[in-house]
Amino acid sequence: MTRLATLPRLDCPNDLRTLADLTAARIGLARSGSSLSTSELLAFDRDHARARDAVHLPFDVPAIEQALRVRGLDSMALQSAALDRACYLQRPDLGRRLSSAGRAALQTHRQSQASSRSATDAADPDHASSRTLAPDVAVIVADGLSARAIHDNAVPFLDAWLPLARSQGWRLATTVVASQARVALADEIGAALRARLSVILIGERPGLSAADSMGIYLTYQPRPGRNDAERNCISNIRTGGLAYAEAAQLLTGLIVGAFRQGLSGVGLKDDRTLINPRALS
Amino acid sequence: MATYRARLGTTSYCFEGLGDLLAKASPLKSGDGLAGVAARSEEERIAARYALADLPLSTFLNEAIIPYESDAVTRLILDTHDAVAFQLVASMTVGEFRDWLLAYETDTACLSALAPGLTPEMVAAVSKLMRNQDLILVASKTSVVTRFRTSIGLPGRLSTRLQPNHPTDDVTGIAASILDGLLNGSGDAVIGINPATDNVQTATHLLQLLDELRLRFEMPVQSCVLAHLTNTLLAIERGAPVDLVFQSIAGTEGANNSFGINLALLQEALDAGRALGRGSIGNNLMYFETGQGSALSANAHHNIDQQTLEARAYGVARQFEPLLVNTVVGFIGPEYLYDGKQIIRAGLEDHCCGKLLGVPMGCDICYTNHAEADQNDMDNLLTLLGVAGVNFIMGVPGADDIMLYYQSTSFHDANYLRQVLKRPPAPEFEAWLARIGIIDTHGRLAPPGLAAPLLQALAQQTGDEHP
Numbered sequence: 001m002t003r004l005a006t007l008p009r010l011d012c013p014n015d016l017r018t019l020a021d022l023t024a025a026r027i028g029l030a031r032s033g034s035s036l037s038t039s040e041l042l043a044f045d046r047d048h049a050r051a052r053d054a055v056h057l058p059f060d061v062p063a064i065e066q067a068l069r070v071r072g073l074d075s076m077a078l079q080s081a082a083l084d085r086a087c088y089l090q091r092p093d094l095g096r097r098l099s100s101a102g103r104a105a106l107q108t109h110r111q112s113q114a115s116s117r118s119a120t121d122a123a124d125p126d127h128a129s130s131r132t133l134a135p136d137v138a139v140i141v142a143d144g145l146s147a148r149a150i151h152d153n154a155v156p157f158l159d160a161w162l163p164l165a166r167s168q169g170w171r172l173a174t175t176v177v178a179s180q181a182r183v184a185l186a187d188e189i190g191a192a193l194r195a196r197l198s199v200i201l202i203g204e205r206p207g208l209s210a211a212d213s214m215g216i217y218l219t220y221q222p223r224p225g226r227n228d229a230e231r232n233c234i235s236n237i238r239t240g241g242l243a244y245a246e247a248a249q250l251l252t253g254l255i256v257g258a259f260r261q262g263l264s265g266v267g268l269k270d271d272r273t274l275i276n277p278r279a280l281s
Numbered sequence: 282m283a284t285y286r287a288r289l290g291t292t293s294y295c296f297e298g299l300g301d302l303l304a305k306a307s308p309l310k311s312g313d314g315l316a317g318v319a320a321r322s323e324e325e326r327i328a329a330r331y332a333l334a335d336l337p338l339s340t341f342l343n344e345a346i347i348p349y350e351s352d353a354v355t356r357l358i359l360d361t362h363d364a365v366a367f368q369l370v371a372s373m374t375v376g377e378f379r380d381w382l383l384a385y386e387t388d389t390a391c392l393s394a395l396a397p398g399l400t401p402e403m404v405a406a407v408s409k410l411m412r413n414q415d416l417i418l419v420a421s422k423t424s425v426v427t428r429f430r431t432s433i434g435l436p437g438r439l440s441t442r443l444q445p446n447h448p449t450d451d452v453t454g455i456a457a458s459i460l461d462g463l464l465n466g467s468g469d470a471v472i473g474i475n476p477a478t479d480n481v482q483t484a485t486h487l488l489q490l491l492d493e494l495r496l497r498f499e500m501p502v503q504s505c506v507l508a509h510l511t512n513t514l515l516a517i518e519r520g521a522p523v524d525l526v527f528q529s530i531a532g533t534e535g536a537n538n539s540f541g542i543n544l545a546l547l548q549e550a551l552d553a554g555r556a557l558g559r560g561s562i563g564n565n566l567m568y569f570e571t572g573q574g575s576a577l578s579a580n581a582h583h584n585i586d587q588q589t590l591e592a593r594a595y596g597v598a599r600q601f602e603p604l605l606v607n608t609v610v611g612f613i614g615p616e617y618l619y620d621g622k623q624i625i626r627a628g629l630e631d632h633c634c635g636k637l638l639g640v641p642m643g644c645d646i647c648y649t650n651h652a653e654a655d656q657n658d659m660d661n662l663l664t665l666l667g668v669a670g671v672n673f674i675m676g677v678p679g680a681d682d683i684m685l686y687y688q689s690t691s692f693h694d695a696n697y698l699r700q701v702l703k704r705p706p707a708p709e710f711e712a713w714l715a716r717i718g719i720i721d722t723h724g725r726l727a728p729p730g731l732a733a734p735l736l737q738a739l740a741q742q743t744g745d746e747h748p
Contacts, residue, residue, distance in 0.1 A: 023447055023451070023453075025447070027458055029693070031726070048656070054650075089651055091616065205650060207686040209683060
């Protein structure tokens with residue numbers, strides 16, 4: 001009967017704030033009557049306002065593409081079949097498919113890649129084989145349920161991860177910046193880019209404690225119809241959450257494992273403990 | 282499959298089977314749009330309601346919306362139907378049934394006697410013809426009282442589930458939230474923890490903590506760790522102090538399979554819980570959670586609308602004489618219930634339908650941050666359900682669940698409702714709150730400046746044991 005002894009001694013039982021140090025839950029709140037005091041009410045509303053803004057903040061695609069260009073990465077902007085935020089929130093199925101314009105753009109991109117490859121291959125047949133190989137990793141940067149999470153975290157994360165990817169010698173596909181996107185949109189994009197593996201950086205559903213949390217989902221041999229059990233997830237990447245360097249290490253380890261084992265998802269074992277994915281799909 | 286028709290002006294509308302008719306008659310919900318079963322226009326919706334109003338109630342005993350042969354929930358509903366109780370309304374159409382429910386003469390005793398004669402499809406059908414105020418009035422005439430260590434659902438009472446979740450199941454953090462809840466008068470429905478990790482060891486550890494707290498402070502409460510039923514069965518086998526057995530349930534066999542359960546397993550769990558004999562004043566011990574949209578998200582919805590399937594989940598629940606049935610109404614997200622208006626409607630429908638079926642309904646009045654809803658919408662639903670006589674609501678610290686990432690109702694929200702509607706907690710718990718000094722003789726919380734004896738006792742006892 002010593003489990004309660006894990007509670008610290010409450011030297012000042014009048015002060016409920018003593019309890020509040022023991023959990024991030026909102027306890028020991030000041031009351032007026034039985035209702036919340038003004039300061040507590042405002043604190044809650046502030047946190048909710050941040051979460052709401054994060055859900056509806058427009059995705060700044062040009063800024064992301066500009067940052068990618070500075071880092072020597074070419075990119076293309078695509079939209080899902082969900083045309084606006086209201087549609088996106090009500091029709092997750094549309095957020096998992098490309099718009100017809102997006103699909104056409106990817107096809108054009110692939111054809112131009114193929115023709116430029118065959119032209120250079122013809123001119124320089126000795127090195128043709130390496131150039132015609134499909135990309136190893138398709139990176140997709142997607143708004144998901146929090147554009148703010150991507151604005152704040154996507155580029156700093158890539159700065160931590162790109163050196164690791166280069167040291168592994170992985171060929172990267174054109175980076176796709178996807179709007180109104182759900183996780184599974186990476187399946188269609190990854191398949192269209194003929195990538196061996198897709199990595200999608202995506203804004204997680206904002207909570208009251210954090211509205212800027214980014215998640216990363218990895219899928220080996222992406223193609224439409226993959227299910228969530230075939231993906232691996234790294235969650236809660238943000239300032240005050242999982243650090244960029246640590247997330248970059250985790251992702252690199254998972255990709256190495258996926259290529260080695262030829263799979264991703266629940267069958268992919270990693271020595272490091274993953275943080276549980278948060279609900280977002 | 283029968284075809285149902287209605288003519289509005291010069292336009293004829295045709296509905297293929299009862300499922301189509303019920304879906305098209307449903308108030309607008311994003312989940313029915315996602316499933317592709319919703320009415321295509323407002324007029325079609327009303328045409329479906331005209332056709333539904335003329336439908337004999339007995340039709341639902343002759344035409345199953347999901348075939349008897351292929352669905353265990355359909356078999357349960359039809360095999361356990363009480364034809365004698367049904368006699369009272371057997372000759373009515375759905376429209377006449379609504380009128381009858383609203384009549385002065387239809388009182389609590391009447392509705393209690395009728396409950397076993399109603400099927401989930403009947404109550405779903407009539408609810409589609411009801412305005413929000415009808416759902417509130419009819420529900421307020423029902424009474425479903427259940428007991429374990431407290432009496433829940435007594436007229437004029439309101440109970441709360443204390444929900445002290447923690448993202449890593451930290452025992453100290455959970456205990457702190459429990460104490461804060463108790464000091465705010467919360468916890469008479471259940472002290473129920475959603476574990477962050479679903480394993481037997483964690484569940485057992487938390488159950489021991491809860492039982493120790495209960496015994497030390499002689500609290501008339503029941504506890505629950507909302508683990509999967511199979512884990513709770515294992516915990517029982519290992520001697521853990523299990524009060525309530527929790528499980529999420531849904532309205533189709535396929536959706537229940539996706540939850541990893543079936544009817545036989547539910548019966549096994551009920552028997553195992555009852556064998557422990559831990560209830561002091563009653564043996565209702567199942568705690569079920571449900572919510573519109575769960576069958577569609579499991580792709581097991583058979584093209585039936587989400588509200589009708591939700592009512593069928595209550596048909597499953599009542600077979601196992603639960604202590605608590607909780608519709609977690611806005612948790613599922615805006616693809617099923619888009620905004621405050623849809624969440625409020627669904628909460629009122631679920632509560633009324635459950636109560637008509639004789640199920641002890643409570644509601645997790647809640648929303649996620651990507652739904653078009655906020656705490657004001659929850660205040661509205663909270664007040665409406667209070668007027669409707671809901672058995673219990675949630676008490677989450679500051680309304681913010683830091684493990685499940687959604688917003689519900691706080692201890693303070695429950696106390697608001699107690700004040701405006703004069704609804705104290707369950708009598709056994711109320712007496713304990715008064716005895717230990719958390720509330721005064723007027724039912725008011727002790728002023729924050731005064732030390733509650735509970736906290737003092739805890740300070741001493743934990744201090745004594747602390748190394």
